Every structure is written in structure tokens, then in C-alpha cells.
Amino acid sequence: MDAEIELTVDGRRRRVSVDTRTTLLDALRQRLAVASPKKGCDHGQCGACTVLLDGRRVLSCLTLAVAQDGAEVTTADGLAAEGPHPVQRAFLDHDAFQCGFCTPGQVCSAVGALDEAARGWPSAVTTDVAAEPELDRAEIAERMSGNLCRCGAYARIVDAVQAAGRDGGAR
Amino acid sequence: MRPLDYRAPADAAEAVAAVAERPDAAFLAGGTNLVDHLKLGVARPGLLVDVTSLVPVEITEQGGGLSIGAGVRNADLAADPRVRRRYPVLAQALLAGASGQLRNMATTGGNPLQRTRCAYFQDVSTPCNKREPGSGCSAIGGVTRQHAILGASDACIATHPSDMAVALAALDARVRVLGPGGDRTIPFVDLHRLPGDAPERDTVLEHGELITAIDLPALPMAARSAYRKVRDRASYAFALVSVAAAVDVAGGVVRDARIALGGVAHKPWRAHRAEDALRGATTTDDSYRAAAEAELADAVAQPGVDGGNAFKIPLLTRTLVATLRDLATEEA
Ligand SMILES: Cc1cc2nc3c(=O)[nH]c(=O)nc-3n(C[C@H](O)[C@H](O)[C@H](O)COP(=O)(O)OP(=O)(O)OC[C@H]3O[C@@H](n4cnc5c(N)ncnc54)[C@H](O)[C@@H]3O)c2cc1C
Ligand code: SF4
Numbered sequence: 446m447d448a449e450i451e452l453t454v455d456g457r458r459r460r461v462s463v464d465t466r467t468t469l470l471d472a473l474r475q476r477l478a479v480a481s482p483k484k485g486c487d488h489g490q491c492g493a494c495t496v497l498l499d500g501r502r503v504l505s506c507l508t509l510a511v512a513q514d515g516a517e518v519t520t521a522d523g524l525a526a527e528g529p530h531p532v533q534r535a536f537l538d539h540d541a542f543q544c545g546f547c548t549p550g551q552v553c554s555a556v557g558a559l560d561e562a563a564r565g566w567p568s569a570v571t572t573d574v575a576a577e578p579e580l581d582r583a584e585i586a587e588r589m590s591g592n593l594c595r596c597g598a599y600a601r602i603v604d605a606v607q608a609a610g611r612d613g614g615a616r
Numbered sequence: 617m618r619p620l621d622y623r624a625p626a627d628a629a630e631a632v633a634a635v636a637e638r639p640d641a642a643f644l645a646g647g648t649n650l651v652d653h654l655k656l657g658v659a660r661p662g663l664l665v666d667v668t669s670l671v672p673v674e675i676t677e678q679g680g681g682l683s684i685g686a687g688v689r690n691a692d693l694a695a696d697p698r699v700r701r702r703y704p705v706l707a708q709a710l711l712a713g714a715s716g717q718l719r720n721m722a723t724t725g726g727n728p729l730q731r732t733r734c735a736y737f738q739d740v741s742t743p744c745n746k747r748e749p750g751s752g753c754s755a756i757g758g759v760t761r762q763h764a765i766l767g768a769s770d771a772c773i774a775t776h777p778s779d780m781a782v783a784l785a786a787l788d789a790r791v792r793v794l795g796p797g798g799d800r801t802i803p804f805v806d807l808h809r810l811p812g813d814a815p816e817r818d819t820v821l822e823h824g825e826l827i828t829a830i831d832l833p834a835l836p837m838a839a840r841s842a843y844r845k846v847r848d849r850a851s852y853a854f855a856l857v858s859v860a861a862a863v864d865v866a867g868g869v870v871r872d873a874r875i876a877l878g879g880v881a882h883k884p885w886r887a888h889r890a891e892d893a894l895r896g897a898t899t900t901d902d903s904y905r906a907a908a909e910a911e912l913a914d915a916v917a918q919p920g921v922d923g924g925n926a927f928k929i930p931l932l933t934r935t936l937v938a939t940l941r942d943l944a945t946e947e948a
């Protein structure tokens with residue numbers, strides 16, 4: 446079964462007809478030629494497909510495109526629309542990648558994670574779950590644990606996210 | 617994947633009717649388990665009925681407790697100040713599960729209904745009684761590291777994977793359900809089944825029954841509660857074992873306790889025997905160990921690759937002792 450849906454992708458309104466079985470990730474990559482979200486595992490286990498959906502970080506491989514009719518999607522590409530986003534700048538400054546395959550997902554996830562932290566959300570390593578968390582390295586590693594990096598750039602990813610967080614993170 | 621119809625009805629009654637009338641229909645919430653299962657061929661529905669815009673998405677005060685709409689995302693529930701202050705075990709259990717991205721998607725209704733992570737269940741090329749009733753259980757004698765030590769049957773030794781559900785079992789939560797014949801309320805501890813000879817049924821829900829909310833009763837002792845999860849890596853992994861506990865302690869004595877265990881059974885395991893052993897006991901490691909031993913008296917380790925899962929019995933004992941010790945010594 447096909448369905449006609451409308452998405453706002455990186456600021457542009459797009460109409461597209463999709464088979465109901467199509468994931469948001471496949472709709473973006475194959476139907477809309479938006480290739481910055483990557484397909485690592487296609488099963489929710491790696492984070493490479495992370496995008497911001499109505500401002501929140503999600504995995505585009507585990508949601509159906511038809512279920513997101515009307516949504517606003519921001520990919521790593523869109524974050525750079527007016528030059529590198531502060532998080533992207535921090536990834537560059539801190540050399541926080543090697544091959545770069547996981548990077549668009551890492552960047553979207555970091556933008557989402559910094560926004561969550563700014564709203565005072567706790568994490569699994571927050572000692573007192575009722576208190577405001579401090580964004581130290583352990584907090585950042587935990588909040589970014591849904592993004593795997595096969596090149597093992599983790600140490601520098603934490604550096605980059607911490608720096609971006611200090612500078613105010615989201616734009 | 618077989619062709620799929622998709623509907624997003626306007627209200628819950630319509631959604632229930634749409635699923636009830638088609639045996640091959642399923643509710644779709646965050647999709648984080650169901651969409652995965654569509655791809656794996658584990659689930660083969662012909663119709664998905666999207667409920668995300670018709671189940672409640674608010675957390676409301678109710679009789680001193682909280683009512684959590686089925687559409688509340690796991691991330692929002694964990695971030696709610698009332699949950700963090702009054703039911704920290706629930707916030708911690710949610711935060712111990714999955715990843716930030718997945719918690720933004722996963723819902724209160726969908727999380728307890730996620731299916732087992734038994735690797736054979738997820739691999740359609742292997743026999744599995746839960747996926748194909750009567751085909752056999754590939755896990756028995758296989759890789760049993762993630763499998764049950766309590767309440768298993770000859771038909772299935774799977775565990776329930778949810779962390780949130782373990783906290784809800786400890787907190788005396790209740791599940792509000794709307795079905796084709798009207799609504800009903802189920803104690804959370806009775807939502808999930810033991811496998812017996814029908815492991816294809818995870819829960820007591822009938823086809824077409826929709827979870828609309830999960831209610832938390834007022835439980836003052838839950839302000840002193842915690843979730844402790846042991847896993848193969850520090851984050852983004854399912855539990856080997858886990859403990860959800862709340863205690864009421866005074867003057868070196870445990871007055872009351874609520875305990876549930878994860879990673880050990882086909883359902884979140886409410887530890888009534890451990891609770892009974894603790895009531896009136898002193899706040900010492902000996903008491904905690906005795907409580908764990910009482911609960912695990914009937915535990916059966918599964919033989920299997922690399923020694924099976926016998927490690928879970930001492931591991932769970934230590935995890936329960938450590939959780940209770942931390943809670944009892946916490947500043948009130
Ligand atoms: C890589 C990975 C790691 C994970 N790690 C963890 C972990 O460590 N701990 C943990 O607890 N979980 C973990 N999860 C699982 C995740 O928490 C669940 O997939 C999620 O909670 C399911 O919620 P959902 O809303 O996405 O449900 P869906 O996938 O939409 O639905 C799940 C099931 O519930 C049914 N359903 C949904 N809503 C309702 C309703 N209101 N009424 C009746 N039926 C309904 C659906 O028909 C389906 O059968 C992990 C998942 C992944 C992919
Ligand atoms: S343990 Fe249960 S889910 Fe796993 S293979 Fe056996 S029957 Fe299937």
C-alpha cells in the first residue's frame with residue numbers, strides 16, 4: 446500500500462509517496478536523496494541513522510515514514526545550512542572522527558543530548574536522579590552511548606560534546 | 617515483509633475496533649520493537665493501527681499517585697520531576713534502558729509489551745515455540761546467558777527484557793485497558809504470564825485490547841527506592857539481572873519493602889518471598905542475603921554454552937544485597 450506524506454526536511458517542505466513499509470531512513474535516503482543519515486545496522490543498535498524529529502533525537506531506521514506525516518526532520522546536513530553548527534564546529538576542532546560514517550548520527554545525537562541536559566534531564570549515571578545533572582565526561586559518555594563508532598573516536602567525541610556544551614550547545 | 621495497511625484512527629475506540637476485527641492487525645506505538653520485528657519477519661501483521669496520537673500523553677495526579685498516559689514517551693517519564701522525586705526507581709529503570717534516541721520514541725504502553733530478546737526468537741531460521749508454537753525451543757541447551765532461572769517451562773526459557781516493567785512490578789502499578797468489550801484494570805504484576813505450555817502469549821491481554829494508561833498508587837516508601845542493573849557492557853545493553861527495590865527502614869529495622877527482579881523470568885518477577893523475609897528484619901547484609909536466598913530457593917540454572925546461566929543465582933544475590941544495603945544507608 447502506498448501513502449502520500451508531507452515532511453519538512455532540513456527546512457524544505459517535501460511531498461512524497463511511500464510504500465507503508467518504508468522507514469523514515471529509507472524515505473530520506475532513497476526517495477528524497479537526503480543522504481546524511483546513515484544506515485549502519487537498520488535495527489536500532491548503532492545510532493548512525495539519528496535525526497532530529499520535531500527537535501528530538503530519534504532513530505530514523507525504527508520509525509515508519511507514514512507514521513511521521515507532517516513532521517519536521519532535521520539531519521546533520523540541515524544543521525549546517527548556515528555554516529557548521531556549533532556541535533559540528535566542535536567535532537572539527539576536536540578531531541572527533543576518523544572515517545566519518547557515524548558522524549552525522551553523532552552530531553544529531555549530541556545536539557539532542559545537549560538540549561536534554563539543558564532541560565535538566567537526568568541520565569543513568571546521575572547520582573541523585575532528582576537533582577540537576579552536571580555534564581561531566583561520564584554523563585556525556587552515557588548520554589551518547591546510543592551512537593557506536595567503529596573507528597573508536599569516543600574519547601574525542603566526548604571532548605567535542607563537552608566543549609559544545611560549555612559554549613551553549615544548541616543554536 | 618508482506619504488504620501492510622496503515623491507519624491512524626481518530627480515537628481509541630475506533631482503534632480498538634479496527635484491531636479487534638482483523639486477526640492480523642496490530643497496534644503501533646513508538647515502533648522501536650514492532651518495526652524491528654517487521655524487518656526480521658518475527659511479526660507479520662497485515663494492518664498497523666497507529667495509536668500515538670490517540671492515547672493520553674499526559675502524566676496526571678491521581679489519588680496521591682500518578683496516572684501515566686500510554687503515549688508518554690519513556691524519556692519524558694524519566695524526566696518528570698514528580699517521578700524523579702516520588703518514584704526514583706522508575707526514573708532509574710527507564711534511564712537504564714536502551715539509548716537516548718530510543719527513549720525519545722518508546723512509549724509507556726509499548727515498553728511493557730516489547731517481546732523477548734531471546735536470539736532464537738529473533739532468528740526466523742531457528743525453531744522457537746514463542747514464534748511458531750510447537751516448533752521447539754532452540755535455547756534449551758543452547759546459549760542461555762540471557763535466559764530464565766525462575767518460572768521457566770519445558771516449552772520456553774525466555775526472559776522479559778523491559779527495565780521499566782521491573783520497576784512497575786515493584787510499585788504495585790495498575791494497567792488501564794480498553795478492549796472491544798469495554799475497559800478493565802489489571803494489576804501490573806498480573807499483566808505478564810509465565811510461559812507454561814503457551815509461550816506465544818506474553819501477557820493476559822486479548823487481541824484488540826489497548827493499554828490506555830498505567831497508574832502508580834501513592835507509595836511513600838518509593839521515595840527511597842532504586843534500580844540496579846547488571847549487564848555485559850556499561851550502557852546500551854539489556855540486563856543480565858536487575859533489581860527494583862523500595863524500602864521503609866527505621867531504627868535499624870526494615871518495616872516494609874517492595875522488590876522486583878529483572879532478567880530472571882518470562883515476566884518481571886515480584887519478589888514476595890524476599891519482601892516477607894525482610895519485614896521486621898535488621899538492616900544487615902545477613903538479612904538481605906537471607907531474603908535473596910528465600911526468593912531464589914526454587915531457582916533453576918539453565919545448562920548451555922559456556923556454562924549456561926548458573927552465574928545468575930550468585931550474581932542476583934549480590935545485586936539484591938547491594939541494592940538493599942545502599943537504600944538502607946541512604947540519607948533519609
Ligand atoms: C538496540 C535496542 C536496545 C534496547 N535496550 C533496551 C533496554 O536496555 N531496556 C529496555 O527496557 N528496553 C530496551 N529496548 C526496547 C525498547 O525499550 C522497546 O522497544 C520500547 O520500549 C517499545 O515501545 P514502543 O512504544 O516503541 O513499542 P512498539 O514497538 O510500537 O510496540 C511494541 C508492542 O506493543 C504493542 N503496543 C504498543 N502500544 C500499545 C498499547 N498502547 N496497547 C496495546 N498494545 C500496544 C505493539 O502492538 C507491539 O506488539 C531496546 C531496543 C533496542 C532497539
Ligand atoms: S526460550 Fe522461548 S523465545 Fe527463546 S527459543 Fe525457546 S521458545 Fe523461543
Ligand code: FES
Nearest residue numbers: 485486487492506
Ligand atoms: S541504522 Fe538505525 S540504529 Fe543503526
Ligand code: FES
Nearest residue numbers: 543545594595596
Ligand atoms: S568515525 Fe568511523 S565509525 Fe565513527
